[in-house]
Amino acid sequence: MENKIELKKGLILKNIKNNNSLFDGLSYEGLCIIRDFEIPIFVYNLLPNESANIEITYYSKKCCFAKVIKLLNVSKERRILNEYEKLLYESGSAPLLSLDYSKQIEFKETLIKKLFARNLNIKEINPIIKSPKEFFYRNKITLQIEYKENEILFGFFKKYSHSLIPQINLLLANKQINNFYKNILLNPQTEIDIKIKETIFSLxxxxxxxxxSNLDNNIEIVLNINKKIEKRLIDELIELNKLKKNYKISIFDELKNKWINLLEHQGIKYQIDNIFFEVKNDSFYQINEELAKLIYKQILDWIPNKNLNIVDAFSGVGTIACFIANKTKKVYSIEINNNATTQAKRNIEINKISNIEIINADANEWISKNKEAIDLVIFDPPREGLKNKSIEAIIQSQIKQIIYLSCDPKTLIRDLKEFTYSGYSIKKIQSYDMFPQTPHIETLVLIERKNET
Structure with a gap:
């Protein structure tokens, strides 16, 4: 029965109960869903089978958001957070941190199963593959900066705000980044590091x-600056950087929308099996490289034979293309970003691969014009999924096989429905917990064109 209380921002509601199961009581973003009122209330930090006093922090005609003021009844599935975890959780960067990891996996598996069953009538889904690490898995992290009178604070903005939550430890970043954070940014140990920190933050x-990097002790440091940059400080930082060449320092001038690299360098180096990559500051590379390796091996396993011409669409710096090249006749690595294309060329040179063609073009247009040459397409699109013209290009080309790597189950389902409406069937599905402590899920799908009879 709906409660008729008039909801508004700042209203405190007492003894609100979440009596739903784990899988019905949490939204895709990991927020508790209260449906006892005329509109749903999404509550941060309230698990199923818990009750609390809550305060509405946002109101609209369609929904409300709220925060817990006081927990009244605590679920046995709630983790007790230490002081570092509390700071991370408060920032909103790890919404599932309060939930035991085994329950995080159950939540994600059930979400995937429900989406595929409800939308595509697929009921058999493989168990999600866990991350080898629950914490300290990220090879890249961005910190917001706040300047106080006598100190500089680093952390994450609280969700839906510009209120900084300072971080003592970076629980999701790997050990190398944490060492740099503690010993250079927070508490520099040597005279040169003290001077580098002073000069960086003078900017x-x-x-x-x-x-x-997973190959050496190099750290890429990108500074975002949204005010006039003094050349004197840049020159000073360049001279200091020459003394610490393992610091790959770059500046992104937000006012001029351009990059400034202090010292010329080829990028941060990575290795996956026997393949090597160089990745520069403005290019994408998988955050959780240990799990990325498992995904790339699965892609390799789904390629049926060595006689195929394969398109790696939205290929970035050519990571997937290089990894699969040894099991294909030819790979067309297609990327519209010119800088990423340049790096992809560099990566095939490093690995001495001869059967990859790097193409700086719009993947959709290229596929439409070259459909006869393609046997299989690999898609690894951004979170918003494929655009309509991408799907139309594939459907019209009648390409036989598609491997789709998605980082958003909802846009994945939307795109898969379009393929299944147009003569394709889903053959294999495998999900991965690429980002523990967050609700994000990576899913790999093998799609094949149905044989016409």
């Missing part, structure tokens, strides 16, 4: 991105 960056 006044509003955020800093750190990325580490």
């Amino acid at each position: 006044g960056p509003n955020k800093i991105t750190l990325r580490s």
Whole structure:
């Protein structure tokens, strides 16, 4: 029965109960869903089988958001957080952190099963593959910066705000990034590191991105600056950087929308099996590389034979193309970003691969014009999924096989429905917990064109 209380921002509701199961009581984003009122209330930090006093922090005619003021009844599935975990959880960067990891996996598996059953009538789904690490798995992280009178704070903005939650430890970032964070950014140990920190923050960056290599001790440091940059400070930082060449420092000038690389470098280096990559500051590379390796091996396993011409669409720096090249006749690595294309060429040179053709073009247009040459397409699109013209290009080309790697189950389902309406069937599905402590799920799907009779 609906409660007729008039909801509004700032209203405190007492003894609100979440009596739903784990799988019905949480939204895709990991928020508790209260349906006792005329509109749903999404509550942060309230698990199923818990009750609390809550305060509405946002109101609209369609829904409300709320925060817990006081927990009244605590679920046995709630983790007790230490001081570092509490800071991370408060920032909203790890919405599932309060839930035991085994329950996080159950939640994600059930979500995937429900989406495929409801929308595609597929009821048999493989168990999700867990991340080898629950914490310290990210090779890249971005921190917001706040300047106080006598200190500089680093952390994450609280969700839906510009309120900074400072972080003592970076629980999701790998050990190399954490060492740099603690020993350079928070508490520099040597004279040169003290001077580098002073010069960096004299420039006044509003955020800093750190990325580490799994091959060496190099750290990529990207400074975002949204004010006039003094050349004197840049020159000073260049001279300091020459003394610490393992710091790959770049600046993104937000006012001029351009990059400044202090020292010329080829990028951060990575290795997956016997394949090597160089990735520069403005290019995408998988965050959880240990799990990415398992995904790439699965893609390789789904390629039926070595006589295929394969398109790696939206290929970035050519990671997937390089990984699969040894099991294909030819790979067309298609990427519209010119900088990423340049890096992809560099990566095939490093690995001495001769059967990859790097193409700087719109993948949709290229596929439409070259459909006769293609046996299989691999898609790894951004979170918003494929655009209509991508799907239309594939459908019209009648390409036999598609491997689709998605980082958003909802846009994946939307796109799969379009393929199944147009003569394709779903053959295999495998999900991965690429981002533990968050609700995000990576899913790999093998799609094949039905034989015409």
